[in-house]
Amino acid sequence: QSALTQPRSVSGSPGQSVTISCTGTSSDVGRYNYVSWYQRHPGKAPKVLIYDVNKRPSGVPDRFSGSKSGNTASLTISGLQAEDAADYYCCSYVGTYTVLFGGGTKLTVL
Amino acid sequence: QVQLQESGPGLVKPSETLSLSCTVSGGSLTNYYWSWIRQPPGEGLEWIGYIHYSGSTNYNPSLNSRVTMSVDMARNQFSLQLTSVTATDTAVYHCAREMCTGGSCFFGDWGQGMLVTVSS
Numbered sequence: 001q002s003a004l005t006q007p008r009s010v011s012g013s014p015g016q017s018v019t020i021s022c023t024g025t026s027s028d029v030g031r032y033n034y035v036s037w038y039q040r041h042p043g044k045a046p047k048v049l050i051y052d053v054n055k056r057p058s059g060v061p062d063r064f065s066g067s068k069s070g071n072t073a074s075l076t077i078s079g080l081q082a083e084d085a086a087d088y089y090c091c092s093y094v095g096t097y098t099v100l101f102g103g104g105t106k107l108t109v110l
Numbered sequence: 111q112v113q114l115q116e117s118g119p120g121l122v123k124p125s126e127t128l129s130l131s132c133t134v135s136g137g138s139l140t141n142y143y144w145s146w147i148r149q150p151p152g153e154g155l156e157w158i159g160y161i162h163y164s165g166s167t168n169y170n171p172s173l174n175s176r177v178t179m180s181v182d183m184a185r186n187q188f189s190l191q192l193t194s195v196t197a198t199d200t201a202v203y204h205c206a207r208e209m210c211t212g213g214s215c216f217f218g219d220w221g222q223g224m225l226v227t228v229s230s
Contacts, residue, residue: 003154036216038155044222045204046155051216057209089155093214097168101147103154 004029004090004102011108017078020105022090023071028100030071034093037066037075040104041086049088050075077107085109112137114205114221122199122228128192132205132221139163139183143208143215146179146190148201149223156201160208161188195228202226 005023012018022029022037029035037050048057050066053073065076073092077084090102118130132144146158159169161179169177178191192199202223209218 003156006154032214034214038217045220046217047220048209048216048218051209052211052214057218091155091157091216097160098170099157101155101157 004092004100006088006090006102006105008103009106009108011110012077012080013110014080014082016080017076018080018107020075020077020088020090020107022073022075022092022102024073024092024100025071028071028092028094029068029073032093032095033068035066035068035073036091037064037073038089038091039084039086040089046089080109082109112207112219114207114219116203116205116221116224118224118226120224120226122195122226123230124196124228125194128190128195128199128226128228130190130203130205130224130226131187132189134186134188134207137207139181139186139188143210144181144188145206145208145217147204147206147217147220149204150198150201158190158192158203197228200226200228 035053038046040046049064053068054066088105094100113135115133122128143160145160161167176193181188204223205221206217207219208215
């Protein structure tokens with residue numbers, strides 16, 4: 001099964017909003033509302049930002065939001081800050097208790 | 111907050127078996143699913159599989175024939191074995207704890223990751 005499709009890179013200036021897309025198929029992203037998003041700074045453990053498409057774990061700022069339309073899920077970061085520069089990964093349930101990750105997106109804060 | 115730490119050889123020869131352990135501190139293995147996830151250089155994340163504290167497992171179909179996971183409740187550890195490795199198994203290997211709410215789960219806690227290189 002191929003990885004979910006994410007843009008290799010996105011960029012934005014401090015204070016702006018950026019959106020990272022995650023495209024799957026009708027068998028994964030389109031079928032289940034079980035998409036999660038992870039942030040990874042170099043050399044650090046990934047951190048969950050969003051689960052179940054649009055839910056935030058406690059402690060995650062509300063600048064991070066998730067949504068889904070059809071086979072594409074999206075992560076939006078508003079009020080961009082320098083510390084948001086990181087790699088971002090989406091993950092979707094694909095059935096039979098298995099999950100699939102995206103290829104990752106590098107966010108550059110200009 | 112629970113902490114996870116991967117350990118094991120950082121270099122494995124082709125055709126041999128990769129063996130890693132994940133030690134959990136600040137919490138118990140009980141009532142959770144525990145996963146292994148890897149990231150080859152320059153590529154995205156790949157879920158390898160999970161083990162429940164009861165010992166039940168589920169593996170990525172693409173790796174199923176080569177993967178075995180086990181749990182050691184006494185040592186608060188769980189382990190990964192990947193047989194017949196090749197250079198394509200070179201990756202940073204993470205262990206993670208799954209947090210399950212209702213019908214879904216996500217990876218709530220991660221280890222920092224450990225680079226395992228397959229080379230002769």
